[in-house]
Amino acid sequence: MPLLTLTSDIGQQDFLVGAVKGQLLQANESFNIIDITHHLSPFNYPQAAYVCRNAIRNFPQDTFHLILVNLFDEKPEHMLLAEHNGHFIGCADNGLLTMILEEVPQKVVALPLDKTQQKNTLYVTRIFAEAFTQLLQGRNLENIGDISVSMQVKNPLKPMLGNNWIEGQIIFIDNFENVIVNITREDFEEQRKGRSFKIVFKRDEVIDKVSDTYADVSEGEKLALFNAAGYLEIAINKGNAAGLFGLKGYSEKQQQHQYLNNRMFYQTVKVYFE
Amino acid sequence: MPLLTLTSDIGQQDFLVGAVKGQLLQANESFNIIDITHHLSPFNYPQAAYVCRNAIRNFPQDTFHLILVNLFDEKPEHMLLAEHNGHFIGCADNGLLTMILEEVPQKVVALPLDKTQQKNTLYVTRIFAEAFTQLLQGRNLENIGDISVSMQVKNPLKPMLGNNWIEGQIIFIDNFENVIVNITREDFEEQRKGRSFKIVFKRDEVIDKVSDTYADVSEGEKLALFNAAGYLEIAINKGNAAGLFGLKGYSEKQQQHQYLNNRMFYQTVKVYFE
Amino acid sequence: MPLLTLTSDIGQQDFLVGAVKGQLLQANESFNIIDITHHLSPFNYPQAAYVCRNAIRNFPQDTFHLILVNLFDEKPEHMLLAEHNGHFIGCADNGLLTMILEEVPQKVVALPLDKTQQKNTLYVTRIFAEAFTQLLQGRNLENIGDISVSMQVKNPLKPMLGNNWIEGQIIFIDNFENVIVNITREDFEEQRKGRSFKIVFKRDEVIDKVSDTYADVSEGEKLALFNAAGYLEIAINKGNAAGLFGLKGYSEKQQQHQYLNNRMFYQTVKVYFE
Numbered sequence: 167m168p169l170l171t172l173t174s175d176i177g178q179q180d181f182l183v184g185a186v187k188g189q190l191l192q193a194n195e196s197f198n199i200i201d202i203t204h205h206l207s208p209f210n211y212p213q214a215a216y217v218c219r220n221a222i223r224n225f226p227q228d229t230f231h232l233i234l235v236n237l238f239d240e241k242p243e244h245m246l247l248a249e250h251n252g253h254f255i256g257c258a259d260n261g262l263l264t265m266i267l268e269e270v271p272q273k274v275v276a277l278p279l280d281k282t283q284q285k286n287t288l289y290v291t292r293i294f295a296e297a298f299t300q301l302l303q304g305r306n307l308e309n310i311g312d313i314s315v316s317m318q319v320k321n322p323l324k325p326m327l328g329n330n331w332i333e334g335q336i337i338f339i340d341n342f343e344n345v346i347v348n349i350t351r352e353d354f355e356e357q358r359k360g361r362s363f364k365i366v367f368k369r370d371e372v373i374d375k376v377s378d379t380y381a382d383v384s385e386g387e388k389l390a391l392f393n394a395a396g397y398l399e400i401a402i403n404k405g406n407a408a409g410l411f412g413l414k415g416y417s418e419k420q421q422q423h424q425y426l427n428n429r430m431f432y433q434t435v436k437v438y439f440e
Numbered sequence: 441m442p443l444l445t446l447t448s449d450i451g452q453q454d455f456l457v458g459a460v461k462g463q464l465l466q467a468n469e470s471f472n473i474i475d476i477t478h479h480l481s482p483f484n485y486p487q488a489a490y491v492c493r494n495a496i497r498n499f500p501q502d503t504f505h506l507i508l509v510n511l512f513d514e515k516p517e518h519m520l521l522a523e524h525n526g527h528f529i530g531c532a533d534n535g536l537l538t539m540i541l542e543e544v545p546q547k548v549v550a551l552p553l554d555k556t557q558q559k560n561t562l563y564v565t566r567i568f569a570e571a572f573t574q575l576l577q578g579r580n581l582e583n584i585g586d587i588s589v590s591m592q593v594k595n596p597l598k599p600m601l602g603n604n605w606i607e608g609q610i611i612f613i614d615n616f617e618n619v620i621v622n623i624t625r626e627d628f629e630e631q632r633k634g635r636s637f638k639i640v641f642k643r644d645e646v647i648d649k650v651s652d653t654y655a656d657v658s659e660g661e662k663l664a665l666f667n668a669a670g671y672l673e674i675a676i677n678k679g680n681a682a683g684l685f686g687l688k689g690y691s692e693k694q695q696q697h698q699y700l701n702n703r704m705f706y707q708t709v710k711v712y713f714e
Numbered sequence: 715m716p717l718l719t720l721t722s723d724i725g726q727q728d729f730l731v732g733a734v735k736g737q738l739l740q741a742n743e744s745f746n747i748i749d750i751t752h753h754l755s756p757f758n759y760p761q762a763a764y765v766c767r768n769a770i771r772n773f774p775q776d777t778f779h780l781i782l783v784n785l786f787d788e789k790p791e792h793m794l795l796a797e798h799n800g801h802f803i804g805c806a807d808n809g810l811l812t813m814i815l816e817e818v819p820q821k822v823v824a825l826p827l828d829k830t831q832q833k834n835t836l837y838v839t840r841i842f843a844e845a846f847t848q849l850l851q852g853r854n855l856e857n858i859g860d861i862s863v864s865m866q867v868k869n870p871l872k873p874m875l876g877n878n879w880i881e882g883q884i885i886f887i888d889n890f891e892n893v894i895v896n897i898t899r900e901d902f903e904e905q906r907k908g909r910s911f912k913i914v915f916k917r918d919e920v921i922d923k924v925s926d927t928y929a930d931v932s933e934g935e936k937l938a939l940f941n942a943a944g945y946l947e948i949a950i951n952k953g954n955a956a957g958l959f960g961l962k963g964y965s966e967k968q969q970q971h972q973y974l975n976n977r978m979f980y981q982t983v984k985v986y987f988e
Contacts, residue, residue, distance in 0.1 A: 181669060224735075
């Protein structure tokens with residue numbers, strides 16, 4: 167059974183996730199559909215990219231990944247179908263794909279949408295289902311869509327770098343209120359160059375070591391570690407770091423209305439090397 | 441693998457969704473179980489019918505659909521198993537089935553419940569699993585249950601019609617706070633008869649055209665469109681229509697206690713033709 | 715396709731549920747992964763045990779059950795793999811397993827963790843996936859891990875017993891705000907010895923019979939029944955018992971900080987026999 171992951175911002179109360187699955191199974195009843203999440207933040211691309219990137223990379227080669235996020239942000243004339251490191255990814259041409267991959271996909275084609283059709287989620291699903299089915303039938307990506315597409319490119323949200331510091335944005339707050347920052351272990355070590363460090367957040371909270379696991383500190387104590395995806399995480403052993411420290415995720419939408427931001431919330435974490 | 445969709449009002453924290461899946465797989469390990477949603481509103485039939493109807497119709501023929509909603513509203517002596525347009529639907533005899541199908545099912549039988557058994561969700565699941573398994577073994581619906589059943593019929597919630605207007609109820613508010621009204625494109629066009637129109641809600645908000653997609657209007661502007669299920673939707677491009685306009689879904693329960701209704705909320709949308 | 719159930723406290727917004735599924739499918743693409751829930755309370759073992767126990771027991775023999783809850787409560791050096799009544803269960807060595815099974819597993823081995831590896835959820839998933847794959851290849855449990863493990867044992871939360879009474883804790887509040895108490899029908903009948911009874915909660919609310927189904931009482935009336943898992947449930951027909959009566963689930967965490975408890979909430983239900 168060909169694996170097909172499904173990721174969206176639809177939520178789980180709607181008929182639409184069920185209808186999308188139905189359409190995919192109409193195209194090919196043998197798809198093994200795996201839900202990643204249907205709770206992506208539709209207007210928070212750094213968070214959507216973080217979730218998609220770190221889910222996708224754990225799947226076997228030749229998995230199909232359908233990402234239904236912000237499909238109709240602009241009036242789309244096509245969807246994107248990419249092949250990258252042995253994975254097939256279907257996504258709107260809204261810039262999210264390059265944020266997920268953190269590079270341009272190895273191959274990408276445009277799947278044209280019929281101008282006379284109403285462009286809703288189910289129509290778009292049928293377009294992707296048809297393309298996936300053609301790939302399963304052995305057709306090459308290049309023969310399924312338009313290879314001359316000039317796709318929209320958005321840069322991944324990267325930490326800011328100085329000689330003696332690296333500053334990251336909070337991109338996700340997990341179920342335990344652990345706070346995930348867009349600084350990977352590689353970013354960190356590359357900038358650190360073996361020096362000692364201080365991780366500083368909320369003005370004056372300081373952590374000066376990286377733990378292996380939550381239980382490295384006492385219950386209720388703060389700690390930093392690199393999570394299963396390799397990202398810097400600020401946590402409290404058996405506690406709620408985000409709530410306690412007033413930390414909040416980065417959001418594109420908030421950036422647009424920065425003057426409205428609640429000043430009680432901190433959205434960045436800075437590491438000083440010395 | 442035979443497809444079996446699962447829809448319920450159980451929520452996702454309980455053991456019960458897992459237990460239901462376990463019982464279905466005990467009856468037949470080859471079922472490919474597809475979750476539609478487990479967040480149906482138990483006492484809001486128009487909403488449950490909207491979600492079920494528009495999920496089910498996207499699945500391939502011969503799919504089994506198990507709908508576990510409000511099973512024990514009254515003391516049930518049987519469950520219903522219907523065949524309609526090539527789909528098999530299992531449901532309590534509580535009136536929901538005719539609201540989903542918007543007509544009487546082409547075939548329907550009663551699956552009797554054992555009077556000596558405690559009538560809980562798992563017992564009912566076993567009854568349905570047994571019936572589905574018999575269908576898979578090639579038995580006809582007529583031989584699996586009692587064809588003489590006189591099922592409970594509830595009429596779907598339909599818009600009200602006048603010569604120059606159509607008034608719909610809000611039946612769903614989606615993850616983006618888009619507002620779905622029980623007026624389909626067909627209802628609309630049939631009543632419109634080519635005339636111009638004004639969609640009016642919250643007393644004085646007016647929309648006088650139907651958009652194809654959210655991006656047809658500027659960010660923050662209101663619009664109307666027909667959604668992927670063909671229903672009238674009131675939305676704000678990148679905004680939250682329900683919250684902003686104080687729109688709220690229709691609920692049977694609220695109707696029963698109308699004197700308690702919060703008068704700040706509007707539950708209907710009216711279209712005038714001229 | 716071998717059945718594999720997945721239960722966790724990860725929630726559904728994270729990349730991690732998707733990544734766990736990806737890792738399992740990398741080990742064996744034929745796994746049929748069934749979600750139980752990803753909303754277990756991480757620090758509420760009685761609730762987690764209630765959900766896991768009553769989901770698992772409904773699955774066919776030879777199902778694999780992966781339970782990812784509170785993996786890193788203490789610094790783990792191994793995970794547990796158990797065989798019990800024909801089911802295979804993977805779980806951290808944190809005491810939850812004996813609370814789920816309500817006894818010591820028939821067979822259990824330790825799966826050692828590599829000391830040089832960072833111990834995160836994905837690493838642990840790979841350890842379990844490898845062990846499950848070996849079981850599928852026909853190896854015995856005893857040859858896959860260390861049989862000399864001395865596992866952590868935690869006792870299930872049991873009701874307190876007196877000559878003329880039994881007192882239970884609220885272990886779960888379901889989607890309808892029905893209140894589930896850790897008194898099973900067997901506990902109840904064994905203590906009752908045929909006597910009449912009064913179920914008392916919130917000081918002065920009394921129920922003196924057990925109903926078969928919600929509709930046994932009028933709408934808005936309180937009732938008691940034994941639910942699909944066989945546990946005592948306090949409900950209101952078409953109402954919300956937990957909210958109305960100020961009933962709240964038992965939580966280990968609250969116990970630790972009992973002085974902080976909100977005194978408005980009741981966490982126990984007592985039955986008097988006479």
